[in-house]
Amino acid sequence: MFCTNVCFPIALLDLVLRCDEADLHRVVWTEDLLRELEDVWVREGARTKESARSISDLIRSGFPDGEIVREQYNDLVEAMSGPDPDDHVHAAAAASVAPSVLLTANLVDFPGEDLTPRRVRVEHPDDYFTTLLDLHPEEVRQIIEEMSGHRRRPPMTRDEVVAALERAGLSAFAEAVLR
Secondary structure, eight states: OOOOSSSSSHHHHHHHHHHTTTTOOOOOBBBHHHHHHHHHHHHSSSOOOOHHHHHHHHHHHHGGBBOOHHHHHHHGGEEEEEEEEGHHHHHHHEEEHHHHHOOOEEGGGGGGGGGGGGGGGEEEHHHHHHHHHHSSSEEEEHHHHHHHOOOSSSSOOOOHHHHHHHHHOOOOOOOOOHH
């Protein structure tokens, strides 16, 4: 499970999705997450409404088995106590498919007392992907190369992809990739 802040910028979302395609983890998503993602991209000026919708549609079609429907977690939403009520749906969704990892840059929004007993580990993407690199170094490095090879607008070298991930908050991961 991932939160909206893990999808912005697109390089980080690309890494998350490609790791699923390489069977390094399983991406799960909700309609709540995709709607929020579209809203954030448009509000921040990162994407047009049509472009944001197109990316959400690609996630829906590319990862159909990853959908968590609202009925699976709706009854858990009220049990979540984090400071941002908008995040309660994400915490509840992660809890509904536990054991799971919830990736977020806003760790304080997901209190351990809500999620740890429900077998949900909340992790910052930098920690998560650094560990994933330690566990699967060749596969993760290959994914970075693939990301570079598929970038067209603008084209990016491997080092530029790594720099984009570093700007996205993956500084320890970027350093480890370049070692």
